[in-house]
Amino acid sequence: MAGAAVLERLTTRAPLVWRVATVRETVAESARARTLALDVPGWPGHRAGQHVDVRLTADDGYQAQRSYSIASAPELDGVELTVELVDGGEVSQYLVEEVQNGDEFELRGPIGGHFTWSVDDGGPLLLLAGGSGLVPLMSMLRHRAAQASDVATHVLISVRSEADRLYAAELAALEPPDGLRIAWTYTRVPPAGWSGWSRRVDAEMLRGLGPGPGARPHAFVCGPTGFVERVAQLLVDGGHDPRTIHAERFGPTGG
Amino acid sequence: MTELYTDGNHVAGLLAEFLAADMTSTLRRCQSCHGEHAIAEHRAYQGAGAVLRCPECGDVALRIAELDRDVVLEWRGTYRARRTG
Numbered sequence: 001m002a003g004a005a006v007l008e009r010l011t012t013r014a015p016l017v018w019r020v021a022t023v024r025e026t027v028a029e030s031a032r033a034r035t036l037a038l039d040v041p042g043w044p045g046h047r048a049g050q051h052v053d054v055r056l057t058a059d060d061g062y063q064a065q066r067s068y069s070i071a072s073a074p075e076l077d078g079v080e081l082t083v084e085l086v087d088g089g090e091v092s093q094y095l096v097e098e099v100q101n102g103d104e105f106e107l108r109g110p111i112g113g114h115f116t117w118s119v120d121d122g123g124p125l126l127l128l129a130g131g132s133g134l135v136p137l138m139s140m141l142r143h144r145a146a147q148a149s150d151v152a153t154h155v156l157i158s159v160r161s162e163a164d165r166l167y168a169a170e171l172a173a174l175e176p177p178d179g180l181r182i183a184w185t186y187t188r189v190p191p192a193g194w195s196g197w198s199r200r201v202d203a204e205m206l207r208g209l210g211p212g213p214g215a216r217p218h219a220f221v222c223g224p225t226g227f228v229e230r231v232a233q234l235l236v237d238g239g240h241d242p243r244t245i246h247a248e249r250f251g252p253t254g255g
Numbered sequence: 256m257t258e259l260y261t262d263g264n265h266v267a268g269l270l271a272e273f274l275a276a277d278m279t280s281t282l283r284r285c286q287s288c289h290g291e292h293a294i295a296e297h298r299a300y301q302g303a304g305a306v307l308r309c310p311e312c313g314d315v316a317l318r319i320a321e322l323d324r325d326v327v328l329e330w331r332g333t334y335r336a337r338r339t340g
Contacts, residue, residue, distance in 0.1 A: 016271045053268040067265050111268045114279035114295035225258040247296065249262040 018055065019043065021107040023099055024078065029166045033084040033132060034096045035071060040079055040107060046070055048139040049116035049220065049246075052079065052109030056091055066091040069135040069222075069248075070110065073142035074118075079107070082166060084132040115248045117218060119144060123151035123179075124211045128201065128231050130158050130223020133250065134166050137220060141174060150178040154209050154217075157182070158201050158227065161189040183209055201231050206238055213239035218246070225249040263294040266305045269319055270294070273326045286334040288312035 025037040051069045066089075072080035083095040099105075117125065117140045125144075127137040134157055144153060159165050171182050185197035185205065197205055211217045219240060221231050228249045235245050263279060270278045279295035290311035297307040297316055304320025309332070317330040 015275070016268065051264065051267075067268065108268050108272075111271060111277070112264050112279045112295070113277040114293050115264055225260060225262075229258075247262065248264050249260070251261045252258045 016108060016111070018106045018108045020104050021054075021079070023101050023103045025101060026099070029082055030084075031163055032096065033082055033166055035080055035082045036095060036099065037072075038079045038081065038107070043079060044110070046074055046079070046110035047113075047116040047118055048074060048143040049136045050110035050112045050139075051136065051248075052081065052107050052111060054081075054091065054095070055106040055108070056094060057106070064091050067111070068095075069139070071135045071138050071142075073139060073146045075143065075146040079109075082132065082135045082138070115220065115222070115246050117143075117220065119147045119149040119151060121218060123153065124215050124217040125151060125153040126209075126211060126217040126219040127153065127155045128158075128219065128221045128223075129156070130201075130227030130231070131160070131164060132166060133221075133223030133227065133248070136222055136248065138167055140220070141171070144180075145175050148176060150176050150180075152179040152211065152215075152217075153181070154211060155180075155182045156185065156201065156205070156209050158185050158187060158223070160187050162186070162191045181209070201227075201234065203234050203238055206231075206234055213241065216241065216244055219244055220246045220248075222248040223250060225251055260298040260300050260308075262299050263297040263307055265299050265301065266307060266319060267295070269305065269321070269326065270328075273319065273328055280339070282337040282339065283316060283333050284335040284337070285309040285312060285314060285316065286332050287314035289334065291337070 019040050021038040021040045023036055024039050027035040029035055051067050053067055055065045057063050068081045071082040083092055085096045086092045129137050187200050190198040221228050228247045232245055232247050267279045281294050282291050284291045288311050292310050296310050300306045306318050307316040309316050316332045319328045
């Protein structure tokens with residue numbers, strides 16, 4: 001039986017190969033971020049939280065490669081990436097400002113098994129995003145919605161200002177609302193009349209958001225490296241079991 | 256300057272291409288400090304190739320690089336790797 005299980009694992013695992021992705025549609029998410037809906041023939045499907053490697057090749061053969069999180073739910077056909085502009089970033093600049101419908105580039109994925117969640121994993125869920133670190137968490141939220149799961153899910157999104165928010169309208173209307181709690185904190189310029197949090201994530205904020213360590217939530221933290229290190233440490237200091245904390249770090253500036 | 260690293264998730268594509276398996280959940284026990292952490296939680300420094308470092312002691316865990324069409328992997332900082340069932 002064990003041999004059969006191993007064999008099944010080996011044979012059902014799709015090989016990780018470079019595939020050609022064609023841009024089907026682009027959607028502006030903010031002044032600095034754009035969603036690319038891609039058709040990827042042969043795409044084997046993904047789990048919420050996974051990412052892809054994107055490879056661009058210039059006419060002279062120069063190649064550049066970056067990792068981007070998948071934003072779309074596994075239930076959706078194709079793949080959607082949300083890419084945020086990185087100052088001086090040659091790949092993000094192309095993907096956010098230049099690429100057009102019908103353009104092609106190479107893509108490898110889905111990648112990653114550590115930073116993933118499905119409704120079968122249960123809850124509660126604690127999703128903590130710094131800026132565009134929201135993207136893989138959005139895939140989890142869309143998966144939860146597609147499965148009509150009411151698993152307790154608390155989300156905290158830290159952004160500099162209102163202009164940096166992603167998916168704000170969709171988040172406000174996410175189904176099912178039962179068990180779902182979404183909070184924002186603005187670290188530089190809160191919106192006019194804002195009475196919520198307007199500071200960097202801290203211990204008091206995490207206590208206010210819940211669920212606490214006693215509930216053993218599956219915690220997913222994604223964002224710039226500094227954000228992730230600080231928030232993961234706050235969770236550990238707050239009593240969360242490190243084994244329940246999953247992190248993904250973007251580097252100094254993100255994406 | 257302390258935030259220039261990413262993490263093992265960003266090396267997962269190259270590792271998967273080489274080892275034909277996702278390695279992010281694989282637990283690696285460090286040869287230096289014997290701390291055990293998922294590959295995804297390791298610090299990744301990327302230049303001409305990538306270096307993974309132990310998140311606990313900072314010692315080199317694994318190096319991987321593409322050289323021409325080859326992929327070269329060196330993991331001598333690893334005492335033991337464990338895949339949980």
